[in-house]
Amino acid sequence: xxxxxxxxxxxxxxxxxxxxxxxxxxxxxxxxxxxxxxxxxxxxxxxxxxxxxxxxxxxxxxxxxxxxxxxxxxxxxxxxxxxxxxxxxxxxxxxxxxxxxxxxxxxxxxxxxxxxxxxxxxxxxxxxxxxxxxxxxxxxxxxxxxxxxxxxxxxxxxxxxxxxxxxxxxxxxxxxxxxxxxxxxxxxxxxxxxxxxxxxxxxxxxxxxxxxxxxxxxxxxxxxxxxxxxxxxxxxxxxxxxxxxxxxxxxxxxxxxxxxxxxxxxxxxxxxxxxxxxxxxxxxxxxxxxxxxxxxxxxxxxxxxxxxxxxxxxxxxxxxxxxxxxxxxxxxxxxxxxxxxxxxxxxxxxxxxxxxxxxx
Ligand code: GDP
Numbered sequence: 001x002x003x004x005x006x007x008x009x010x011x012x013x014x015x016x017x018x019x020x021x022x023x024x025x026x027x028x029x030x031x032x033x034x035x036x037x038x039x040x041x042x043x044x045x046x047x048x049x050x051x052x053x054x055x056x057x058x059x060x061x062x063x064x065x066x067x068x069x070x071x072x073x074x075x076x077x078x079x080x081x082x083x084x085x086x087x088x089x090x091x092x093x094x095x096x097x098x099x100x101x102x103x104x105x106x107x108x109x110x111x112x113x114x115x116x117x118x119x120x121x122x123x124x125x126x127x128x129x130x131x132x133x134x135x136x137x138x139x140x141x142x143x144x145x146x147x148x149x150x151x152x153x154x155x156x157x158x159x160x161x162x163x164x165x166x167x168x169x170x171x172x173x174x175x176x177x178x179x180x181x182x183x184x185x186x187x188x189x190x191x192x193x194x195x196x197x198x199x200x201x202x203x204x205x206x207x208x209x210x211x212x213x214x215x216x217x218x219x220x221x222x223x224x225x226x227x228x229x230x231x232x233x234x235x236x237x238x239x240x241x242x243x244x245x246x247x248x249x250x251x252x253x254x255x256x257x258x259x260x261x262x263x264x265x266x267x268x269x270x271x272x273x274x275x276x277x278x279x280x281x282x283x284x285x286x287x288x289x290x291x292x293x294x295x296x297x298x299x300x301x302x303x304x305x306x307x308x309x310x311x312x313x314x315x316x317x318x319x320x321x322x323x324x325x326x327x328x329x330x331x332x333x334x335x336x337x338x339x340x341x342x343x344x345x346x347x348x349x350x351x352x353x354x355x356x357x358x359x360x
Contacts, residue, residue: 009234009235009236009237010232010233010234010235011232011233011235011309012075012076012077012228012231012232012233013077013231013233013235013261013262013309013310013311014055014076014077014078014079014080014231014311015076015079015080015102015103015219015223015227015231015311016053016080016082016100016101016102016103016259016261016311017079017080017081017082017101017102017103017104017105017219018081018082018100018101018103018104018105018130019031019081019082019104019105019107020104020105020106020107020121020124020125020132021106021107021108021117021118021121022107022108022109022112022114022115022116022117022118022121023117024109025107025108025109025112025115025118025137025138026107026109026135026137026138026206027107029137029206029207030105030107030135030137030204030206030212030215031054031081031083032206033206033209033212034054034056034081034212034215034216035047035054035056035081037064037150037209037212046059046060047060049290049292050080050289050290050312050313050314051244051257051258051288051289051290051313051314051315052082052083052084052244052245052257052259052313053080053081053082053083053259053312053313054080054081054083055078055079055080055081055312056078056079056080056081056216057077057078058071058074058076058077058078058220059071060078061078061079061216061217061220064150064212064213064216065152065213065214065216065217065220066152066213067152068152068213068214068217069216069217069220073221073224074220074224075224075228076220076223076224076227076228076231078220079216079219079220079223080311080312080313082100082101082244082259082313083313084244100242100259100261101130102130102131102223102227102230102231102261103130103131103132103219103222103223103227104121104125104130104131104132104133105132105133105134105135105215105219106118106121106122106125106132106133106134106135107134107135107137108134108135108136108137108175109137109138110136110137110138110139110141110142110168110171110172110175110203111138111141111171113171113174113175113178114175114178119182122182122184126182126183131195131196131222131226131227132199133189133195133199133200133201133202133215133218133219133222134175134179134186134199134200134201134202135202135204135211135215136171136172136175136201136202136203136204137204137205137206138205138206138207139153139168139203139204139205139210139211140205140207140208140210142160142164142167142168142171143164143167144160144161144163144164144167145160145164146159146160146161146164147205147208147210148208148210149208149209149210150208150209150210150212150213151209151210151213152211152213152214153202153203153204153210153211153213153214154190154214156210156211157203168203172188172201172203175201176188176201179199179201184198184199185197185198185199186198186199186200186201187199187200187201188200188201188203189201189202189214189218195218195221195222195225195226196226200218200222202214202215202218233262233263233310234262234263235263235264235309235310236263236264237262237263237264237334238263238264238269238331238332238333238334238336239260239262239263239264239265239269239271239308239310239330239331239332240260240261240262240263240310240329240330240331240332241258241259241260241261241262241265241310241314241329241330241331242258242259242261242327242328242329242330243256243257243258243273243274243324243325243326243327243328243329243330244257244258244259244313244326245257245326246321246324246325246326247315249302249315249317251300252285252286252288252317253317253319253321254321254322254324255288255315255316255317255318255321256273256315256316256318256321256324256330257313257314257315258313258314258315258316258330259311259312259313260308260309260310260311260312260313260314261310261311262310263309263310263332264307264308264309264310264332265284265287265307265308265314265316265332266284266287266306266307266332267284267285267286267287267305267306267307268283268284269283269284269332269333269334270282270283270284270332270333270334270338271283271284271316271318271330271331271332271333272330272331272333272338272341272342272344272345273321273324273328273329273330273345274324274325274328274329274330274345274346274348274349275323275324275325275328276323276324276325277323278323279342279345279346279349280320280321280323280324281333281338281342282318282319282320282321283318283319284316284317284318285317285318285319286304286316286317287304287305287306287307287308287314287315287316287317288302288303288304288305288314288315288316288317289302289303289305289308289314289315290302290303291303302315316330328345328349329344329345329348329349331344331345
């Protein structure tokens with residue numbers, strides 16, 4: 001296994017994962033289950049809470065996934081899940097040349113199939129060319145389902161009666177058909193050879209944890225095989241990110257919650273941020289991480305850090321952020337001309353505006 005602590009300038013960053021889907025199909029539950037499993041399986045503190053995101057490291061994934069994952073097959077450090085589910089934020093949270101997330105999980109309720117927000121999510125994924133897998137959720141609701149908590153789905157699928165398996169198959173093939181109607185060739189994930197051309201469907205239950213090991217394994221495998229090059233970054237370089245939220249924070253004024261997908265951001269760095277009326281140039285006053293729960297006393301929920309490397313979720317406190325927009329780009333200037341960086345940010349903003357119009 002690679003040593004993720006060696007610090008050369010070139011590094012493989014963690015792929016950023018977004019969870020999308022129709023309301024009530026189980027986005028929050030799937031995320032909670034992933035986080036919950038990680039807490040149980042991993043050593044204490046093995047998953048790290050970021051601002052707006054949760055990092056699940058490879059060793060925790062391989063513990064959850066058991067025999068499904070051989071950690072020596074991977075050198076990406078794990079997966080960073082964006083905490084705010086929902087495609088509305090996702091639609092605006094896009095950066096030039098791609099999307100905020102590197103990869104997505106589209107959650108579909110097996111009983112409901114495609115619904116309006118599923119359609120919208122599919123459109124966004126298509127337009128942003130974001131690779132995704134489908135989590136066909138709530139398999140435990142098939143009448144007569146015999147659950148095996150947290151089991152890999154193939155084993156639990158085989159252990160159902162013929163009738164139950166038949167009922168589930170019918171629901172799964174409905175979803176596969178709906179994907180194919182929208183131009184995505186799809187199949188149950190264990191039948192998919194090439195995830196670049198086919199969408200893998202993973203039957204899961206966020207309630208019983210069945211299929212969650214598979215979901216993590218497929219995400220990890222997909223990232224490793226098809227995204228490794230895109231994950232090679234110059235970690236020491238000037239940070240690049242996307243604003244998730246603009247928030248008032250007691251003691252700090254207006255702050256930005258940012259997902260950093262490239263480089264490093266440091267205290268005192270000059271940053272350029274997209275604003276509603278004009279581009280903002282300001283200096284980082286504080287970089288804030290969530291304080292571990294065990295350490296929260298009466299003081300701040302946040303912990304000050306000197307610098308942070310991609311991929312990460314971070315809160316940035318700086319003057320003059322009132323006009324900043326969620327979904328806008330954030331770039332660190334470092335040893336470049338401010339004007340050049342301003343132009344880059346303006347170009348990205350123009351792209352976002354065009355996309356929003358197209359969406360109509
Ligand atoms: P979201 O709106 O997509 O984030 O959906 P939630 O995660 O809030 O889930 C909506 C409802 O479905 C909640 O009542 C969940 O408890 C329930 N739910 C989610 N996943 C499952 C599942 O796998 N099985 C069952 N039986 N219920 C589920």
